[in-house]
Amino acid sequence: MRGIPLEPFLVDDAPPEAPPGFATARFSFEAVPRECALSDGWSAVLYAPTGIARAWLDADPLEVVSASDAELAASAAPANGLARVATRLVIRRGGALVGALPLAAGVIGTFHAPAALLELVPLSWEIRAGAMRGGSPNGARLAIAWRSRVYSG
Secondary structure, eight states: OOOOTTGGGSOOSSOOOOOTTOEEEEEEESSSSEEEEOSTTEEEEEEOOOSOHHHHHHSOTTSEEEETHHHHSSOOOOSSTTSOOOOEEEEEETTEEEEEEEOOTTOOEEEEETTEEEEEEEEEEEEEHHHHTTOOTTOEEEEEEEEEEEOOO
């Protein structure tokens, strides 16, 4: 029996791992947005635009807003209206905006800047409502893997 044509695009049910040759880092912070320094002048800003500030003020600060674990569940249907935030990483090099990568566990984003290349993979994350409204201890965590190349001449 032939597999369905979408099979190569299905999300694996195991947490992603860093590809060989990629550096990894885990960040924990109180507020979103937050810039995470990488190497060779690259940085990734964890960003979750929603336009619904009132919802964050009224929410329990411990309520999960976005999490990679939800992607690995059989059904990613949100339990409430806050659970499907379009979280992304905004990629910068030397302060200049290079691009953006939606947070999708295990997806490799490739970014080009003059004489430089960055490959970045979100591995896991969790953002709580307290981080969205300006700060909460352990309000957000992010694990990523990346590989940077800088070309001369």
